[in-house]
Amino acid sequence: MKLYVMFKQSLKAIFRNKGRSFLTILGIIIGIGSVIALISLGNGVKATISDRIATLGTTNLTIMPGGQRNFGGGQSSSQRGGPGFSQNEGPSGFGNTSTLTVDDLKSLQDKSKNPKLKAVTGDISGSTILKVSGEDTRFSVLGTSVSYFNIHNLNLKSGALYTDNDVQSKTKAAVLGSEVADEVFGTGNPLNQTFMIENDTYKVIGVLSKANESGFGNPNAQIFVPNLSAMATFGNNNFNSMTAQAIDDNSVDQAKTDIQNTLLSAHKISEAKLADFTVFTSRDLLSTVGNVTGILTSLLAGIAAISLVVGGIGIMNIMLVSVTERTREIGLRKAVGARTIDILEQFILEAVILTLVGGVLGIGLGTIIGKVAARFVGFAPIVTLSSVFLAVGVSSAIGLIFGIYPAAKAARLDPIETLRYE
């Protein structure tokens, strides 16, 4: 009851000075607004990337040479397509030669050792330069096993895919992504046409239908060739990476363990932490991306939070002015029986209400900023309940912290001093 009356009183005191109250909380509005906007944009980025990873296939596993490390790579600006986490040429890892051998691929394809795997491919990536309307353009070349097309849901539009026989006999055959076919051969029929990769002549035997851009690569801008042929052409003895597909979602973890065990024994390594390869599941990738975007979001939100501290100091300033202005009111309240604690409560309550209102308005502002920004960056911001609670919690905490000093100053005043105050 008493708290209710005091709450009503504080609201009245705040509304008595509407303009000033608004200016006071402007700092909090902007601070909370930018925190909310940045967090929601960060969440939006995370969700967008996660969606893309999900299109990689949740049952897919990637085996990379080298010990545990982050996904690196990325595309050079002149090269189109290609999975982002593979290197252009040569082995990846810390300058070591890749340790993923053709024998490794064979033992992974052995169903008795890896019962949970539906398919495994050994991948080798490189690039070649082809003419597009007379201009040299670099295209990414992926040497891979036959099952790659199946794992990644790539369908044939015309011609044929290469076969296991083509792989074993290192046939120089190529399957083109739809964009490559369109750009290089235009309206003409690309089938049976030839082109050069390094010093070898490859013949186009098939063209893929347009696929969704998935993960980090664009399969439409890629040239697929038998992996053993690519090894010969690029002069590599080992794979840059391998892709495996588990039989279903529930088998992914078991498949990962099986792969690790198979490769550890093949490489004669006794301890898992010394492994010269790394197995990633889509889920691992998701958590890596989650970590990175999470760190970036917190960093940006942290910077925005500085404005909250500045806003809090603004509140403290105005509350101090208010205490001076209302000295007589404090005196009167003390004369009619207000204790020190009552005055303390009243001024803290006012500060908390001010910042809380600022926090709520800030959530609105942040949401709007997020929505507007989203129009320019092309993904939807996500305002989560937890960020709202965080904002409200932080703003009331600021009210409390920065309200205590002015409130204590008001409460300490001697009744006689306040009544005499001119």
Place this chain on the structure above:
Amino acid sequence: MEGIIKLKNIKKIYKTGEEETPALKGIELAIKKGEFMAIMGPSGSGKSTLMHILGLLDHPTDGSYILDNKDISKISKSKQANIRNKQIGFVFQQFNLLPRTTVLDNVMLPTIYGKQKITETKARELIKEVGLTDRINYKSNQLSGGQIQRVAIARALIMGPSIILADEPTGNLNTKNSKEIMEIFKKINKKGATIILVTHEADIAKYADRIIELKDGQIVEE
């Protein structure tokens, strides 16, 4: 009549730097329950200081203050606040009301800080008694000086105090308003409240049953 207030050798010394200015030089005073007493004296005589000490708004430098047979010279600040809330009602010369606040809310102000439940009905009755029912929702800045003092009186009475302290309550009022305010005090006194009035006007002091005069911090005349 039973004694309600007893002051023994109350001294108040103001210190400004090295200089000591005595405001009260050993006041001995006994006030009985239901008395209507006026404290008179020229400005600087210490009458306001005395009233502030009586109202627990200020602390004596020395001496003891016995209220209702209890020595309250050394009690805690929060206990003093409780006594101000329950047992004493104040009417000041000016700045009596909360700014931009309605008559009703002003009268209800002390109830926020008290433990006992006081209803709005009682506030309305008191506002009627001081003749402001038609102004009950007016804000303090819409009231005249006389009306402000009436609101202050209603507020002083809301907790049912045994003592009313009035510090120059008519200081800012014209003769007609002053007379009306004093009549209200007289009425309250008849109902049993002890009233202590500080004034420098003889006309106002004559409403009291007992007049003491202060000069240079001492009671010079009863």
